[in-house]
Amino acid sequence: MxxxxxxxxxxxxxxxxxGRVLQEADDPSVPLLERLRFLGIFSNNLDEFFSVRVASVKRxxxxxxxTPEGTDFFSPEELLEQIMDTVNEQQLYFKNIYESLQKEMSQQGIKVVNECQLSEVQGEFVKQYFYKTVLPSLVPIxxxxxxxxxxxxxGAIYLAVVLENKKVEPYYALVRIPSDAVPRFIELPSEDGSCNIIILDDVIRFCLEDLFHIFSYEKATAYSIKVTRDAEIDLDDDISTTLIQKMEESLKKRKKASPVRIIYDREMSRDLFRFIIRMMKIDIENIVPGGRYHNRGDFMSFPQVGNHSDYYQPIIPLEHPVLKKKRSVIKAIKKRDIILHYPYQSFNHLIDFLxxxxxxxxxxxxxxxxxxxAKDSKVINALINAAQNGKNVTVLMELQARFDEKAxxxxxxxxxxxGVHVISGVSGLKVHSKLLWVQRKENGEYVNYGYVGTGNHNESxxxxxxxxxxxxxxxxxxxxxxxLFRFFKHNYMHYSYKALVVSPFYLRDCLNExxxxxxxNAKNGLNSRIILKMNSLVDRRVVDKLYEASCLGVKIDLIIRGICVLVPGVKGMSENIRTVSIVDKFLEHSRIWFFENSGDHEMFITSADLMPRNLDRRVEVACPIYDPVLKQELMDYLxxxxxxNVKARENGRGYRNIYxxxxxxxxxSQDKLYEYLQTRNI
Incomplete structure (x- = not known):
């Protein structure tokens, strides 16, 4: 085969x-401005894809x-061509969706206007806003x-400006759009009851005369340009420097890493384009024509305008029935294990515990x-408070969390x-597990409490x-x-874990077993079934093992939000495997494993996706669920x-997204889960 x-x-x-994210933006049942947000998510995702994955293929x-694992049946050149063809097709789809959304927004009185569409009153407002808020952040080159x-x-947006005068050579300038310091979208004064919004780029375009007033020119034009760079971080082997120092130096290098993609406004004048390309000395294959605006990921922070019906109504996180206010969390979990489901239930229970x-x-x-x-982390504040209260606090801080290294x-x-003891990761391994361990002295003995999660300790x-x-x-x-925390402190010490399944030591073998x-069990005519929920399935050894199980009669259900290299439903290979992907208002991030075990069900929650890096190069943890009530709760969840049958798509065969x-x-399912948890009283 x-x-x-x-x-x-x-x-x-x-x-x-x-593409499934784009489908959400195109779904008329999704509230209007949530659809705009999905366009932002798509765009932000694509930027990261280029800086990480496309950069790898280009290397x-x-x-x-x-590398067969990375390119399969394609050569790297062929794969790159396939990627660009798909991206171009999706970008056209994006453009059509956005134009459609603009019409719908306009019908509701929400208009995104450019610098040529301003009324006199709005123009005056923009001038004042420019001088007061924008100009102090501009440094033209x-x-x-x-x-x-x-x-x-x-990832920054620049305006490439040309100042033209028939008598002299044109002046060329570069202006970075300060969207890190100034909102990307500015609401303008309303004159007819409608909501008019201008993009920061166009505020600067409107005020080019004010910015370059010392030059003599007849015409000023600005075109956007953006560079996406390789996000790979290389850590040198200099043992005289700490990991923090290495990371800080590598982050500086990332800013000057090789360009993976240069997007420019396709309306850019030919002379300016040639000037920039000649000065930048870049390969033509990295240059991608785009539109007037870049960083559409900023749509995720579009102003809160419009009606309530234009948004998903926020759910009120439920209190867990046994973790009511003013109750000791320690006393509650001393009596029984407790599972929390975010965002349906309150993350504050974890903060309260800390x-x-x-x-x-x-x-x-x-x-x-x-x-x-989170940016203003209550988790961090609680840990600092604990240290100030004399507790021995140890934090394993993973400095190599991509795009969060600086934070x-x-x-x-x-x-x-x-005064917190900080461990800066584990040499040679990325620590991706989400763990919390607490030790108390009770009646002269040391007693442990714990928390194991599938997601980050992040209240945002x-x-x-x-x-x-x-x-x-x-x-x-x-x-x-x-x-495990002893291992984090002393990596030479290894343990035989009795309950937790820890990668890279045991997770792969455990899953195979x-x-x-x-x-x-299937061979012996006993009940056999596997359900695996995760973000991504990439590891081919796991895929091959699932194919083997399918061929021998094991029923397998896979719930996979993102990448799935397994091909389901192929006779003689995977006819007993079904894969689905759910993309909805909340990002599906939990990982759950279920094994029928001939009626003696086994259930695990885990931080690990089934990818080579998670199984072989990271510290991940799968935790068994022992309580029968909680097992059933997770089974109901699955x-x-x-x-x-609303937000689920067939996933994994032919890259099609069929509802x-x-x-x-x-x-x-996301609405159903909230309703389900509302009725739980245990």
Whole structure:
């Protein structure tokens, strides 16, 4: 069987996922301004895809390296061509959706206007806004005076300006749009009751005369340009520097990394285009024509205008029935394990737990792994409070969390200054597990408590990411957590974990054993079934094992939001495998494993996707769920998702995104899960 049939290409599968995001933007049942937000998500995703994945493929092309895992049946050159063809097709789809949305917004009195459409009153407002708010952040660079083109910051938008005068050579300038300091969208005064919004780029265009008033010119024109750079970080082997120092140096290098993509306004004058290309000395294949505006990811922060009906109405996170206000979280989890479902249930329960242990005189040790945290993190504040209260606080801060490296370096320094023991990752491994360990002294003995999650300790993303967290006082699980934090401190110490399944040591073998057992049960005529929920399925050894199980009669359901290289429904290979993908208002982020085990069900929650990096090069944790009530709760959760016929698509075959056919009962799983949890009283 050829590779084309046996595996999907991971890059094209990811683009298929981003296509599902575009489908949300095109869905008339989605509120109007939420559809605009999905365009922003699509655009932001695509920028990251270019800086990480396309950069990797281009390195293969440049160095003549062929890796079957990365390119499958394509050569690197062919894969790059396939990627660009798909991206161009999606960009056209994006353009059509946006134009349609603009018409609908205009019908509701919401108009995005440019600098040529301003009334006299609005023009005066823009001038005042420019002088007061925008101009202090502008630093124009006159290109004619330079022998070398300045380094453009990764992801930043620039206006390439040409000042024309028939008597002299044109002046060329570069102006960075300060969207990090000034809102990208500005609401204008209303004269007819409508809502008019101008983009920051056009505020600057409108005021070019004010910006370049010292020059004598007859015409000024500005065109946008943006560079996406390779996001790969290379850490040198200099043992005399700390990991933080290495990361800081690598982040500086990233700003000057090789361009992966240069987008320019296709209306740019030919002379200006040639001037820029000549000065930048860039390969023509990296240059991509675009529109008047870049960084459409900013649509995610479009102003809150319009009607309530233009948005998803925010849900009120539910309190867990046994974690009511003013109750001790420790006392609650001492009685029984508790599962929290975000964003349907409140993340504040975890914050309350951290606040409680920070002041509890019986608490001796606190250990936390941190991958990404909120900008104003209550988690960090609670840990600092704990250290100030004399607790031994250990934080494993993963400095290599992509695109959060700078923030994590900052928080690492803040925590250390507060007296927290910070471990800057584990040598050779990225720590992606989401763990919390607390040790108390009770009646002269040390007692452990723990929390294991599928998502980050981040109260901001917990409002929009669908994740699961387990509170437990189970002595086997919490002893494993204690040993894990010992390993984090002393990497030469290895342990045999009795409950937790830890990569890169045991996770792959454990998964294979569970699948093999289902195969054996199927051979023996016993009930056999596997349900796996994750973000991505890329690891081919796992895929091959699932194919083997399918061929021997094991029923397999896969709920995969993003990449899926497994091809389902192929006779003689995967006819017993069904794959679905749910893209809706909340980002599906939880990972759950279910194994039938001939009626003695096994259930795990985990931080790991099934990718080589997660199984072989990261510290990930899969945690068993022992409580029968909680097992059933997660089983109900999975069944609700598998029955989704509103936001679920077939996933994994031919990169098509075909909606699941609606049955007699309409099931939108995210709404159904909230309703389900509202009725739970245990």
């Amino acid at each position: 050829d590779l084309l049939r046996r595996y999907n290409n991971r890059e094209l599968s990811w683009l298929s996922f981003n 293969m092309v440049k160095h003549g390296v062929y 006159m290109l004619n005076q330079l022998s070398q083109f300045p380094e453009l910051s990764d 606040r409680e242990v920070a002041i509890d005189p019986k608490v001796i040790h606190i250990g936390v792994t941190i991958y990404r945290v 994590n370096i900052y928080w690492s320094n803040v925590l250390q200054e507060a 993303t917990a409002r929009i990411y669908s994740d699961i967290g387990l509170f437990t006082s189970n002595s086997v699980i919490t002893s494993d957590l204690e040993n 569970k699948i093999d057992r289902e195969i054996l 069944h609700i998702q598998l029955n989704d 699941i056919n609606k049955g007699e009962e309409i099931v939108r």
